[in-house]
Amino acid sequence: MTKHGVVVVPEDTVVGVAAGRHFSFPPPRTGDSCKMLAGQIDLGAAMMGSWLDSMKASSPRYKLVAPRVAAAGDAEQDDWMEKHPSALGEFESLVAAASGKQIVMFLDYDGTLSPIVEDPDSAVMTDEMREAVRSVAEHFPTAIVSGRGRDKVFNFVRLAELYYAGSHGMDIQGPTADSNHHLNTPSKGEKQARSVLCQPASEFLPMIGEVHDLLVEKMAVIPGAMVENNKFCLSVHFRCVDEKTWGTLAEQVRSVLREYPRLRLTQGRKVLEIRPVIKWDKGRALEFLLGALGFADRTDVFPIYIGDDRTDEDAFKVLRSRGQGAGILVTRFPKDTLASFSLRDPDEVKDLLRELVISKS
Ligand SMILES: [Mg+2]
Numbered sequence: 001m002t003k004h005g006v007v008v009v010p011e012d013t014v015v016g017v018a019a020g021r022h023f024s025f026p027p028p029r030t031g032d033s034c035k036m037l038a039g040q041i042d043l044g045a046a047m048m049g050s051w052l053d054s055m056k057a058s059s060p061r062y063k064l065v066a067p068r069v070a071a072a073g074d075a076e077q078d079d080w081m082e083k084h085p086s087a088l089g090e091f092e093s094l095v096a097a098a099s100g101k102q103i104v105m106f107l108d109y110d111g112t113l114s115p116i117v118e119d120p121d122s123a124v125m126t127d128e129m130r131e132a133v134r135s136v137a138e139h140f141p142t143a144i145v146s147g148r149g150r151d152k153v154f155n156f157v158r159l160a161e162l163y164y165a166g167s168h169g170m171d172i173q174g175p176t177a178d179s180n181h182h183l184n185t186p187s188k189g190e191k192q193a194r195s196v197l198c199q200p201a202s203e204f205l206p207m208i209g210e211v212h213d214l215l216v217e218k219m220a221v222i223p224g225a226m227v228e229n230n231k232f233c234l235s236v237h238f239r240c241v242d243e244k245t246w247g248t249l250a251e252q253v254r255s256v257l258r259e260y261p262r263l264r265l266t267q268g269r270k271v272l273e274i275r276p277v278i279k280w281d282k283g284r285a286l287e288f289l290l291g292a293l294g295f296a297d298r299t300d301v302f303p304i305y306i307g308d309d310r311t312d313e314d315a316f317k318v319l320r321s322r323g324q325g326a327g328i329l330v331t332r333f334p335k336d337t338l339a340s341f342s343l344r345d346p347d348e349v350k351d352l353l354r355e356l357v358i359s360k361s
Pocket of ligand 1: 108109110111112307308309
């Protein structure tokens with residue numbers, strides 16, 4: 001369990017939030033503890049036992065955290081919720097902290113805007129969620145930040161007025177259509193950001209294609225395994241793979257990657273991710289987009305990042321290092337996280353987006 005949320009009363013703490021509460025908000029700047037968590041995320045050198053443990057821990061099917069919660073009783077859950085309270089429950093505090101600042105919304109897709117489903121190609125979002133995202137984008141610059149390929153996530157979301165950062169932020173494109181918020185006070189930076197295109201890993205495209213083909217070949221003998229080409233990175237989904245085969249699957253993937261030291265292996269919820277060894281992740285994408293919008297060094301910006309996955313921790317980490325905005329983890333169970341708040345599921349994400357729109361109106 002991280003210690004970030006414990007009894008911190010930062011300078012700008014909203015009156016009424018800190019009193020009697022143990023979570024920290026805005027997030028305190030952090031150092032070594034971030035590195036610790038990052039170390040847990042990057043599993044390139046992990047042993048097989050660790051791989052399996054990690055795969056199980058990230059899988060809701062296993063709910064590895066659940067036994068720990070059950071064993072510890074409600075007290076641990078309560079303690080976790082105290083450190084990472086519901087963003088809906090603390091909504092007034094959130095809005096108060098953002099008052100006078102430009103909110104910029106960052107939304108993960110899978111598990112955040114759409115439920116995790118067995119077939120990743122079927123992870124559609126509801127019309128109600130699309131309407132909620134469309135409404136929020138009318139008021140605030142809004143970006144979708146996903147591990148999926150940008151085209152694929154766009155086809156799910158289908159809102160041209162958003163920013164899209166696909167391939168874990170390695171493929172960024174600005175809106176292809178105006179949203180109302182652009183018409184209110186379009187800054188110079190914002191105008192430029194509309195045409196932004198950032199692809200820091202373009203040199204890796206041929207290698208990614210090659211490894212994709214090798215993995216498809218290897219995974220063909222593992223029932224339920226699915227390889228997804230996300231353009232600048234690859235996903236090996238094990239949502240439908242029998243648990244007894246997970247070890248074999250991980251070993252097969254690692255055997256392919258031994259020949260490709262410039263690629264690294266990380267993992268998310270029921271998925272292994274292969275991506276270039278470059279210093280770029282969802283956190284970098286967040287920083288890039290803030291910069292492109294003209295908010296790089298501004299104190300009057302309030303980025304809100306909502307995500308459910310380990311890869312989203314990179315973005316939560318950036319918010320903590322900036323001491324700015326709010327990271328919100330979508331989860332039903334206590335997890336190690338650098339997020340300040342929590343929401344239980346995509347339905348609650350939708351409610352929060354709607355509340356933000358109402359507060360702005
Ligand atoms: Mg996700």
